Amino acid sequence: MTSTRKSRLQSKIALVTGGTKGIGKAVVLAFLREGASVVFTGSTGQDGPPLERALREQGHDATFMQCDSRSEQQIGDVVARVVEMHGRLDIAVNNVGNIAPSDAPLGKLHETSVDAFDETINRNLVTTFISMKHEIAVMLPQGGGVICNTSSMAGVRVSDAVSAAYHAAKAGVVHLTRKAAIQYASDNIxxxxxxxxxxxxxQAQKRFTHEAFDELAASVHPLGRAVTPEECAEVFVFLCSDESAAITGHLMPVDGGWAAK
Structure with a gap:
């Protein structure tokens, strides 16, 4: 029997930054499944081109663009190329972010160098700001769009497992999102x-078996297990689809119940 389920992102044009691994890659796959044309970025040319080839061989409209999201010039060029290729940008997922190599996750605040703090802020908060700046600029004249950012429970709860800079950066992403949601609600963004x-x-797979990581996650997740990238991707699909047309400025934990503790 043929499925009659409607693709939730049919004919939408989407940009996913940090889309070659982890949550970003899962979002790319989920968006393609739901009918979107997807441009995705990565900081190196290692993972993107083979992923693009594999997706195109499966019949998907997927395009990889190498981009350092810390560079406003490069982000601006990517957004401009998306519009040049497709004529518009309907959806943007800003997923770039990690702890700087020099920023020790277990380090004390007073021992953190300014350079390490700045680099973690740049990798997470500044990249999100730069991306939103250029995405909003093209969404305004076309009459609207949807943006969804990736923060972390580190932006909501304090943890011993990450640095002070990472906490500050991810909390900043949350408030930056809320500010933009209020500023551009009347513009249908x-x-x-x-x-x-x-x-x-x-990244977690390099250090833990799935069972061991589930056990670690169970210490903070009432559901007793880790979250998967695919589960995060399904939430991105919902928030970027018309199903969530009345939702903006919202923080959505995907955390196994952690935020309720």
Whole structure:
């Protein structure tokens, strides 16, 4: 029997930054499944081109663009190329962010260098700001769009597992989202943010078995297990689809119940 389920992002044009691994890659796959044309970025040319080839061989409209999201010039060029290719930008997911190598996750605030703090802020908060700046600029004249940012439960709850700079950066992403949502609501631009809990990404796979990571996540997740990138991606699909047309400025924890504790 043929499925009659309507694709929730049919014919939408989407940009996903940080889309070659982890949550970003899961979002790319979910958006393509739901009928979108997707441009996705990565900071190196290692993972993007083979992923693009594989997706195109499956019949998807997927395009990889290498981009350092800390560079306003490069982000601006990517957004301009999306509009040049497709004529518009309907959806943007800003997913770039991690702790700077020099910013020790378990380090004390008073021992953190200004350079390490700045780099973590740049990788998470500044990249989100730059991306939103250029995405909103093209959404305004076309009459609207949807933006969804990736924060972290580190932006909602204090944890011993991450640095002070990472907490500050991810909390900043939450408030930046809320500010943009209020400023551009009358322009038909919705802006929301997702806060993943402990998520079993490729980075976690390098250090833990799935069972061990579930056990670690269970210490903070009432559901007793880790979140998967695919579960996060389903929330992005909802928030970027017309199903959430009345939702903007919203922080959506995807955290196994952590935010309720």
């Amino acid at each position: 919705r802006v929301n943010v997702i806060a993943p809990g402990a998520t079993y990404t490729e």
